[in-house]
Amino acid sequence: MSNNYREMMKILISVLTIFCIYACSHKQKTIKIEPDDSKEVIIQKAVKVLPDDNQYAYKKLEFTCFIHFGVNTFTRKEWGNGNENPNIFKLQNLDTDQWCRTAKAAGMKLIMFTAKHHDGFCLWQTRYTKHGVMSSPFKDGKGDVLKELAASCKKYGLKLGIYLSPADLYQIENKDGLYGNLSTYTEREIPKKIEGRPYENKTTFKFLVDDYNEYFLNQLFELLTEYGPIHEVWFDGAHPKRKGGQTYNYHAWKKLIHTLAPEAVIFGKEDVRWCGNEAGQTRDTEWDVVAFAEDPNVASQFPDMHGDLGNREQLYKAKYLHFLPAETNTSIREGWFYRDELNQKVRSADDVFDIYERSVGGNSTFLLNIPPNREGLFSDEDVEVLEEVGKRIQSTYGVDLLAKAKGKRQLLDTDDDSYATIDEEESFVIELENPVKVNRFVLQEPIHITGQRVELHALDAWINKEWKQVAQTTNIGYKRILRFHEVTTSKFRIRIISSRARPYLSKVSAHYYSPRPPQLSITRSLEGMVNIEAMQHDFGWKAHGVDYSKNLNGGFVIHFTRDGSEPTLESPLYESPFFLQSGLVKSCAFSNGTRGSIKEVELGILKNKWRAKASHSGNNKSSLAIDANVETYWISNSSKPELVIDFGKQETIKGMKYTPPTSIQEGLLEKGKLLISNHY
Numbered sequence: 267m268s269n270n271y272r273e274m275m276k277i278l279i280s281v282l283t284i285f286c287i288y289a290c291s292h293k294q295k296t297i298k299i300e301p302d303d304s305k306e307v308i309i310q311k312a313v314k315v316l317p318d319d320n321q322y323a324y325k326k327l328e329f330t331c332f333i334h335f336g337v338n339t340f341t342r343k344e345w346g347n348g349n350e351n352p353n354i355f356k357l358q359n360l361d362t363d364q365w366c367r368t369a370k371a372a373g374m375k376l377i378m379f380t381a382k383h384h385d386g387f388c389l390w391q392t393r394y395t396k397h398g399v400m401s402s403p404f405k406d407g408k409g410d411v412l413k414e415l416a417a418s419c420k421k422y423g424l425k426l427g428i429y430l431s432p433a434d435l436y437q438i439e440n441k442d443g444l445y446g447n448l449s450t451y452t453e454r455e456i457p458k459k460i461e462g463r464p465y466e467n468k469t470t471f472k473f474l475v476d477d478y479n480e481y482f483l484n485q486l487f488e489l490l491t492e493y494g495p496i497h498e499v500w501f502d503g504a505h506p507k508r509k510g511g512q513t514y515n516y517h518a519w520k521k522l523i524h525t526l527a528p529e530a531v532i533f534g535k536e537d538v539r540w541c542g543n544e545a546g547q548t549r550d551t552e553w554d555v556v557a558f559a560e561d562p563n564v565a566s567q568f569p570d571m572h573g574d575l576g577n578r579e580q581l582y583k584a585k586y587l588h589f590l591p592a593e594t595n596t597s598i599r600e601g602w603f604y605r606d607e608l609n610q611k612v613r614s615a616d617d618v619f620d621i622y623e624r625s626v627g628g629n630s631t632f633l634l635n636i637p638p639n640r641e642g643l644f645s646d647e648d649v650e651v652l653e654e655v656g657k658r659i660q661s662t663y664g665v666d667l668l669a670k671a672k673g674k675r676q677l678l679d680t681d682d683d684s685y686a687t688i689d690e691e692e693s694f695v696i697e698l699e700n701p702v703k704v705n706r707f708v709l710q711e712p713i714h715i716t717g718q719r720v721e722l723h724a725l726d727a728w729i730n731k732e733w734k735q736v737a738q739t740t741n742i743g744y745k746r747i748l749r750f751h752e753v754t755t756s757k758f759r760i761r762i763i764s765s766r767a768r769p770y771l772s773k774v775s776a777h778y779y780s781p782r783p784p785q786l787s788i789t790r791s792l793e794g795m796v797n798i799e800a801m802q803h804d805f806g807w808k809a810h811g812v813d814y815s816k817n818l819n820g821g822f823v824i825h826f827t828r829d830g831s832e833p834t835l836e837s838p839l840y841e842s843p844f845f846l847q848s849g850l851v852k853s854c855a856f857s858n859g860t861r862g863s864i865k866e867v868e869l870g871i872l873k874n875k876w877r878a879k880a881s882h883s884g885n886n887k888s889s890l891a892i893d894a895n896v897e898t899y900w901i902s903n904s905s906k907p908e909l910v911i912d913f914g915k916q917e918t919i920k921g922m923k924y925t926p927p928t929s930i931q932e933g934l935l936e937k938g939k940l941l942i943s944n945h946y
Contacts, residue, residue, distance in 0.1 A: 293318050295589040296563055308581055313717040313767045315555045317589050322714040324498065324531045324538065325591055325744045327425070328626045329659075330376040331369040332595060332635035334602040335411070337387045339640055342605045345506050346385025348435025355387070355402035360411065360642035362418040368644050369636070370422045372652040373659045376497060377419055378427035378633060381412055381489060384506050386436025390493070393460040394484050397436045416493045427498035427530075428489050430482075437478060438509045446510025449477035456480070456522065457487040467491040469525065473518040482514075483522055490526035499523055501534040503570075516566045536562040539590045541630060542572025546596035546621040549574060551740040552629040554591045554718055557584030591744075594625035597635035598648055604637040612647050614863030615654035616785050622659065627708070627747025658779070667702045667776040677774045685712040685772040694760040694771065704776045705752035709760065711742045712772035718743050722764035725750075728757035738763075742771075752778070783822050783855035783862030792894040794872045795843040798824055798853045798865075822857040832864060847872050870923065875914035881907055899927035916944065 295318050297311045317325065337350040369377060382388050388398030390412040399409050419426045437445035456471040458480065469491075473483065490496055516535065523530055531537035539556075541548070553576020562568070571590060574580065581587060598618065600611045618634065625632040636652065639645050644652075671678060673696040674686035688694060707725050711718060724738040725748055737748040758776065762769040784800035791797070800822075824840040825833040833854040840853065848871050855862040873892050880888035880902060891900035891909060900909070922940055 295321065296561065297587045298561070299584050299586060305578075305582055308584070308587075309578065309766050312555045312576075312581055312587050313719055315587050315589050316717055317554070317591070317714055320529055320531050321537060321589060321591060323529070325631065325713070327375045327631060328745070329372070329374050329622060330378060330427070330498075330631060330633045331365075331372075331374040332378045332429075332597070332602075332633050333365065333415075334380050334383070334597075334635055334637045336380060336383050336389060336603070337385055338383065338603040339638065342603075344601050344603055346383065346387065346435060348385050348437075348439040350385060350387060352387070352397065352399075352401035353403060355399065355404055357402070357404040357409065357411075357640075357642050360404075360409070360414060362411070362415040363421065364643055364649075365415065365636075365638065366418040366422040366424055368649050368652050369424060372656040374424070374634075376425040376427055377415065378429055378498060378500055379412060379415055380429040380431075382430050382434070382485070384431045384433045384435055384502075384504065386431075386434040388485070390488070392485055392488055393463045394458070394481055394488075395436075397440075412489075412493050425497040426493065426495070427500060428493070428496050429500040429502065430486065430489065431502055431504075432482065432514055433502070433505045433507075434478075435507060437481070438507055444477040444481050446508065446512035447477055448510050451476050454480045454483075456483045456518075458484050465491060467526070471518075471522060471525075473515065473521075475515050475518060478512055479515045479518065483518060486519060486522050487526065490523065490530075494527060496527040496530050498538070499527065499530050499532050501532065503534055503540075514566075533593060535568055536565070536588065536590065538593050538631075539571040541592045541594045541625075542570075544596055546594065546617075546625070548594055548621075548624040548628045548630065550628075551577070552592050552743065553577065553741060554589055554629065554713065554743055555581075555587055556590045557581050558586040558588050559584070561586050562588045562590070592630040593633050594621070594630045595633040595635070596621065597637070598651065599635075599637060602635055602637060604639045604645070607639075607645065607647070611866070612645075612651060614785070615651045615658065616782060616863040618651060618655045619658050620785065622655065623706075623747050623749060627745060627749075629741065629743030629745060662706060662777050662779045663708070663775075665777065667704060667778065668696060668698070668774065670699065672697045677771055680773075682772060683712070683715065685715065685770045687768055687770045688762065689768075693762070694774070696758045696760075696774065696776075698756045701754050701756040702776065703752055703754045703778055705750055705781070706777040706779055707737065707748040707750075707758070708773070708775045708777065709742050709746045709748070709771060710744060710773040712770055713744050715772075716770045717767075719766045720762055720764075720769050721766060722762075724761045724763060726759040726761065727753045727755040728759075729753060729755055733759055749779075752781070781857075783857040783860055785863055786824065786853050786855055786865040788851055788853060788865055788867040790846065790869050790894060791843075792874050794845050794847060794874065796846045796851060796869070797843045798826060798840050798851075800855070822855045822862075824853055824855050826851060826853040828852075871913070871917055871919070877912040877914065879910045879912070881909075896925060901927070 294314055294316055297315055299308055337355055338344065338346050340354045340356065341350060366377065381390055386397055388395060391400055391410045392398060399411060400407050416426055434445050437443035451474055453472055453474050456473060457465060523532060534540065551574060556571065556575035557580045598613050622632055636644055636648055668678060674694060676684040676686040677694065711720060720742045722740055723742065724735055726733040727736050736750045736753055786798055787801050789797050825835060825837040826840050827833050827837050828849055828851055830850055833852055835856060846869060848869055850868050852864055852866045854864045873894060876892050878888040878892050880900065881904065886900045888900050888909060890898040892911060
């Protein structure tokens with residue numbers, strides 16, 4: 267055996283050893299914190315927490331579609347009560363191809379479908395209940411909405427996700443219902459055999475469960491074996507009503523999912539977490555590695571995992587570190603289910619595109635709900651918005667202005683597994699042969715290989731023979747989109763200001779988004795002064811504390827109306843705050859002949875004379891509930907609080923609006939009563 271051969275073998279063995287070490291440590295999505303771990307050790311452990319293959323594939327979806335559809339579509343309610351007559355589901359012209367075609371045009375990659383919402387009405391031909399499409403007029407009881415959707419997803423190259431509500435009002439309200447019926451826990455075989463309806467998949471399971479968990483597992487088996495492959499299972503934490511102390515055997519559910527849908531992530535449990543709101547709001551810093559008090563891989567109950575759970579102070583208090591990415595979910599319409607065309611506001615393309623950039627570009631996945639109407643179609647207005655959003659995504663992010671740039675090649679190629687690093691106090695520099703106009707810059711870390719590391723970074727552009735900072739923000743993660751006032755430059759510099767360990771980047775790109783008139787916000791002070799201004803997050807008009815509205819493409823003007831009509835250039839010009847007792851205000855920004863999206867707000871009775879008194883105020887004054895400031899709130903320390911609002915005089919009212927606090931999750935109103943009195 268030659269010396270050269272021996273040396274080659276040594277090198278090969280070394281490479282294989284390194285590969286083995288890398289492969290074995292590659293998928294640590296949970297790491298335990300030991301009692302004597304120092305802060306430095308904890309942070310180094312956080313860097314080593316990586317997504318598993320399913321989670322990384324989920325992150326790469328970026329933009330996905332939620333579809334809320336069912337009996338609520340026909341009752342025009344957000345939540346059903348479980349007593350709905352299936353005859354109300356009079357679906358005539360279902361077109362799931364239109365759903366998928368529209369989602370594809372928008373740039374979405376997965377459809378998440380409400381196979382069963384809280385009302386318990388099933389949209390597939392389940393073997394285990396008659397409460398569903400099988401008892402409806404839809405195709406004479408032979409229809410299967412999910413089957414048609416699964417075929418359409420396959421046709422258009424979209425992945426499919428399943429929403430199966432753990433809560434089930436039909437099983438609660440029905441006299442023979444299984445939810446909370448206090449049945450005995452016994453060993454049951456899943457799936458339960460039904461004569462005349464055999465399964466092609468012959469896998470069976472045995473679990474120690476009660477009647478409702480058996481029912482739930484049987485339906486999960488149907489969904490995961492007859493409509494797949496399934497890539498996400500979505501568990502809602504909402505419970506409109508409880509009965510009989512019903513508990514869920516999540517470990518059995520999980521085993522079923524992992525066995526039958528090995529590529530699926532589980533939302534609401536240990537794979538994906540809620541962002542904490544349903545309004546499309548995002549945080550400046552969204553960490554994937556978060557703190558847990560117990561091992562999430564063996565937990566059956568999960569805390570409300572939203573908020574900034576990954577900052578250093580949170581990690582220092584953790585007993586386990588776990589990879590748990592956030593999903594930003596909201597609806598294109600007011601409410602999750604379709605109600606009507608006239609009174610259900612639809613988000614503009616400006617709004618949806620902005621949420622896309624903030625969520626996908628802020629290290630989370632964007633799940634946008636599009637509720638089909640009673641014809642079984644996405645409405646024309648929704649389709650128009652989605653198609654426009656898809657065009658903007660493609661025209662902006664489909665063109666990489668750094669395609670011919672010079673720099674570290676690992677940053678400029680399309681290989682997810684290649685990455686580059688820098689030493690301390692160095693920076694990444696990208697150069698172009700010719701100057702380009704840019705107002706978007708994308709950075710990505712190889713989170714599936716080296717973890718999430720960067721805590722603070724900045725982008726500089728070479729302008730007038732010197733470096734000028736154009737953007738600075740916190741972490742990067744899977745993807746960070748930097749938005750800034752447009753610059754023309756031939757050179758960029760990326761500075762990593764703070765990192766949990768040596769920083770790595772896998773991809774950077776530069777883009778240009780043609781500025782549009784900004785979205786507007788309408789607020790009214792307690793004294794009744796209405797203020798209309800560009801939204802702070804609408805970059806291109808306001809960024810980093812600088813107002814560019816007066817010198818960007820000639821600036822913009824704002825026109826408004828108070829009679830319900832849409833603003834035009836002939837409508838009153840907004841120049842300063844004005845007084846309004848109550849009423850509807852619509853506003854719109856115009857720039858160089860281009861009209862922005864319309865902002866509409868119904869302002870109620872002026873509250874400057876109101877007084878509030880609470881039965882249990884906790885640590886917050888009751889007056890904060892009526893102070894016209896959305897940043898402040900009243901929260902009670904009682905489980906059954908009362909809030910009395912004195913108008914100061916008799917008023918004629920037709921409704922009340924309640925705005926929950928956006929900065930906290932506890933204390934939200936689940937159910938209540940509104941009482942009125944003529945005495946004050």
